[in-house]
Amino acid sequence: MSDFDAIVVGAGPAGSAAALELARAGRSVCLLERGPTPGSKNMYGGVVYGRILDTLVPGWWEQMPVQRWVTRRSTMLIHDDRALTVDFRHPGWGAAPFNGATTFRPDFDAWLAGLAVDAGASLVCSTTATGLIREGGRVVGVRTDRPDGDLRAPVVIACDGVNSFLAKEAGMYPHTDAANFTVGVKETISLPREVIDERFGVRGEEGVDIEILGCTGDVPGGGFVYTNATSVAVGLVLSLPALAAGGDRPEELLRRLKAHPAIAPLVEGGEVLEYSAHVIPEAGYEMMPELVGDGILVAGDAAAMCLAAGIWLEGVNFAIGSGAAAGRAAAQCIARNDTSAAALAAYRRALESSFVLADHRKLRAAPHLVMGDLAQRGLPAVACGVMEDLFTVRNPEPKPGVRRIVRTQMRRHGVRARDAVREGLRALRAFG
Amino acid sequence: MIVAACVKLVDLRPGVDRLTGAVTPSTTLGCSAADRAAVELALQLADSWSAESVVVCCGPDRADPVLREFAAAGVDRLVRIDATGAPDSADVAGLLATTLAGLGADVVVCGDHSLDRGSGSVPAFVAGALGAAQALGLVEVGTEGPGTLRATRRLDGGRRERLVVDAPSVVSVEGSVAELRRASLAATLRAGDVPVEVVAAPGLVVPPTVTTRPWVPPTRVQPPPQGTAALERVVELTGAMVERTPPRTVELPPDRAAALIVEQLRAWGYLEAVPSEPATDG
Numbered sequence A: 001m002s003d004f005d006a007i008v009v010g011a012g013p014a015g016s017a018a019a020l021e022l023a024r025a026g027r028s029v030c031l032l033e034r035g036p037t038p039g040s041k042n043m044y045g046g047v048v049y050g051r052i053l054d055t056l057v058p059g060w061w062e063q064m065p066v067q068r069w070v071t072r073r074s075t076m077l078i079h080d081d082r083a084l085t086v087d088f089r090h091p092g093w094g095a096a097p098f099n100g101a102t103t104f105r106p107d108f109d110a111w112l113a114g115l116a117v118d119a120g121a122s123l124v125c126s127t128t129a130t131g132l133i134r135e136g137g138r139v140v141g142v143r144t145d146r147p148d149g150d151l152r153a154p155v156v157i158a159c160d161g162v163n164s165f166l167a168k169e170a171g172m173y174p175h176t177d178a179a180n181f182t183v184g185v186k187e188t189i190s191l192p193r194e195v196i197d198e199r200f201g202v203r204g205e206e207g208v209d210i211e212i213l214g215c216t217g218d219v220p221g222g223g224f225v226y227t228n229a230t231s232v233a234v235g236l237v238l239s240l241p242a243l244a245a246g247g248d249r250p251e252e253l254l255r256r257l258k259a260h261p262a263i264a265p266l267v268e269g270g271e272v273l274e275y276s277a278h279v280i281p282e283a284g285y286e287m288m289p290e291l292v293g294d295g296i297l298v299a300g301d302a303a304a305m306c307l308a309a310g311i312w313l314e315g316v317n318f319a320i321g322s323g324a325a326a327g328r329a330a331a332q333c334i335a336r337n338d339t340s341a342a343a344l345a346a347y348r349r350a351l352e353s354s355f356v357l358a359d360h361r362k363l364r365a366a367p368h369l370v371m372g373d374l375a376q377r378g379l380p381a382v383a384c385g386v387m388e389d390l391f392t393v394r395n396p397e398p399k400p401g402v403r404r405i406v407r408t409q410m411r412r413h414g415v416r417a418r419d420a421v422r423e424g425l426r427a428l429r430a431f432g
Numbered sequence B: 001m002i003v004a005a006c007v008k009l010v011d012l013r014p015g016v017d018r019l020t021g022a023v024t025p026s027t028t029l030g031c032s033a034a035d036r037a038a039v040e041l042a043l044q045l046a047d048s049w050s051a052e053s054v055v056v057c058c059g060p061d062r063a064d065p066v067l068r069e070f071a072a073a074g075v076d077r078l079v080r081i082d083a084t085g086a087p088d089s090a091d092v093a094g095l096l097a098t099t100l101a102g103l104g105a106d107v108v109v110c111g112d113h114s115l116d117r118g119s120g121s122v123p124a125f126v127a128g129a130l131g132a133a134q135a136l137g138l139v140e141v142g143t144e145g146p147g148t149l150r151a152t153r154r155l156d157g158g159r160r161e162r163l164v165v166d167a168p169s170v171v172s173v174e175g176s177v178a179e180l181r182r183a184s185l186a187a188t189l190r191a192g193d194v195p196v197e198v199v200a201a202p203g204l205v206v207p208p209t210v211t212t213r214p215w216v217p218p219t220r221v222q223p224p225p226q227g228t229a230a231l232e233r234v235v236e237l238t239g240a241m242v243e244r245t246p247p248r249t250v251e252l253p254p255d256r257a258a259a260l261i262v263e264q265l266r267a268w269g270y271l272e273a274v275p276s277e278p279a280t281d282g
């Protein structure tokens, strides 16, 4: 006997999108969340890219809880105390249909889960799915940590986030390798709205997204700064094996980033409201598990669908895209009374033809490239060195030629032309 | 027989503007560990006396989902006195007493403090209004048959007082008395449909919210330091090298000791009025 048509584990963006689609298709769905409210246990950097919501929640920008609309995106390369920034502004992103917005996870996740509940999903919080119930090899429900906590349904959608215990228990991750994961750490720093406007050169509801390379010392990774209405998020994404191997701790690296001459003026005088950390499935396509099993689908970070490709750190939109696809596929299979792996494979096909797997496949080499030595050390060092030599006026010496500057800097930082060309070609291929 | 638990639901994540002190309410309500212990104790007493259990709360309709969590844990009835804002404790107690009398509650269990003000005065007011026996701040509660509680109360100096309290009674308990049981999954799923009986609170006057800034010691006028070197001036300003008034030990009866303390605090400038300004409600 089934209690519901479907069980979705995890009320993050993937789970709520899945539950929303199932409920809209008229299916009974139980959305389980271990936190006391959706989003209460979740953190991220700060930007949600809303295009994926256009079809799911038309006019989403009128109801989504937003801190600021991102109208300025910068990519910063840091070396020692120097920094080179490529800064792009687009005021058009500050008006409908918008592009991306900073928002807090407790607000955003609660909003999305609320839509699923309004559509008819049963949200049960403070309840952890502790395992799968299986019969004859197929998944027929989940066990929870509540008394009499077994729950049965013909299909379970695992949206329990990175390091998914459910997908692992279902045998969908053949192997896990710590090298595929990074850890993200973040401080939320309170500053008055006017101070943020002035320091970041924005007005009203406009916001800024800065992605940083070269700011993580000996640990491969990257950094970010995002503006909220009255706070700034400053964080790092760091390779797990490198952290485990010893050396600097995340909070020390974050302290150094905040003290860097390019970042300190942005955050000084602010009060730290919150420090948080979370693991990221960094390797994307290369680490994805089986997405479909008998009676089970995996979506969002649980299926390593976060896109972490240097200039892009997008996970929420991929989670919503995959969750919604899982919900739709599950609803169709339930209607046909067939939730076998063969029937549920429609989910994988839907993802293949959407941005979710298309982007991941195209960018499959990008995470590795971004975490490589050239991107981490060589590129920021050479770029900052070239800028310094170009713009330092050494009269009465004449200006050196650009080619000579580049050659000198590459030699100084141990970057061989052959390696640079090879990595450049790989980057061209990776970013297509 | 009816055993009632009274709980106060409080905003768990209000936004506080650091510059103006203005408070923005959140959607997350919750109650103190003591209130949750009160609900658990009410459930245990109702179980052992085969009585009906009721949770009564004075609050806005945002409280209903939290009340339903108590229904999932096994409470038979949920009653909410409809009120927004922060009514005065005595008014809340009056409304609770009227509602509890209407329900015919024999034993009323409250938490000994709420999450916000936490003065623990409401149970005493309720007992007074109901003309019931009262035992407040209990650390242990057992039963000696239907309607009769055997309780231990914390006193000063680590002492304990053992009491036997007969119904009708109002007791308040510390959070350590009991831990609210975890609701089963089936009950949690069913709880969404449990009705909350709403009692109107006509004529309830909710005082406007007063925004209070953090207390800052009053400024005192200091003569400018005379030293020629910066270090001398700093030393002079901070009084670092000045001989201090030695601590004074006095032995006095409590009333005179209190008066002396107040007099000294006033002399030091600590007892000036806290600056406050009325703000619009909400």
Ligand SMILES: Cc1cc2nc3c(=O)[nH]c(=O)nc-3n(C[C@H](O)[C@H](O)[C@H](O)COP(=O)(O)OP(=O)(O)OC[C@H]3O[C@@H](n4cnc5c(N)ncnc54)[C@H](O)[C@@H]3O)c2cc1C
Pocket (backbone or CB within 6 Å): A009, A010, A011, A012, A013, A014, A015, A032, A033, A034, A035, A038, A039, A041, A042, A043, A044, A045, A046, A047, A048, A049, A127, A128, A129, A130, A159, A160, A161, A162, A183, A184, A185, A186, A235, A236, A237, A277, A278, A279, A280, A299, A300, A301, A302, A305, A306, A313, A314, A315, A316, A317, A319
């Ligand atoms: C530091 C950092 C910065 C990031 N920055 C961005 C960014 O700026 N933009 C962006 O788009 N993405 C960003 N991401 C990625 C993004 O946060 C994730 O990709 C996204 O949250 C994945 O959504 P999800 O629903 O799959 O998983 P999650 O958001 O992790 O949600 C999983 C949910 O499942 C619940 N859960 C887990 N296990 C159980 C269980 N057993 N039982 C019940 N419930 C369970 C959890 O409590 C949680 O609510 C960032 C991530 C990090 C760590």
